[in-house]
Amino acid sequence: MLLIWSGWGVLVIPIVAVTAVIVGALVQVGLTFSGHPNFAFLAFSVGLMAAAWVNWRVGRRLNGKPPRELLDPRTNEKVLLFRRHRLFWINMEYWSIPVALGALVPLLALPGALGF
Numbered sequence: 001m002l003l004i005w006s007g008w009g010v011l012v013i014p015i016v017a018v019t020a021v022i023v024g025a026l027v028q029v030g031l032t033f034s035g036h037p038n039f040a041f042l043a044f045s046v047g048l049m050a051a052a053w054v055n056w057r058v059g060r061r062l063n064g065k066p067p068r069e070l071l072d073p074r075t076n077e078k079v080l081l082f083r084r085h086r087l088f089w090i091n092m093e094y095w096s097i098p099v100a101l102g103a104l105v106p107l108l109a110l111p112g113a114l115g116f
Contacts, residue, residue, distance in 0.1 A: 005086060005088070006084055006085065007083055007086065013087075015055045015058060016051040016055055016095075019051035020048050024047025027046045031043060044103075045107050046103075047103075048102055052103065055092065055093070059091060063092060067080040067081055067082045068080070068083075
């Protein structure tokens with residue numbers, strides 16, 4: 001598989017994967033102890049939502065830094081250098097939108113799990 005990124009944009013993948021697994025596992029343990037082990041899809045959704053939030057925060061922090069200002073000696077014009085962190089030409093924080101939408105998909109099983 002070919003990955004194209006700039007800056008720290010490649011961090012989208014481990015941030016989403018690790019956060020979703022850790023939070024999902026903790027929620028599943030809590031559901032099991034509370035007597036609802038059949039709601040694994042809920043733990044998966046909560047894990048993905050947490051991953052989307054963490055990725056949004058990290059992406060906004062990295063891409064929110066002000067640009068570096070340089071002065072061109074020949075023309076005396078200002079040149080702004082932006083450091084962008086992207087995965088497949090999409091800013092890190094915007095990858096949180098499909099992750100959050102993906103977290104809503106398992107919730108479609110909720111009516112069936114509740115007996116509706």
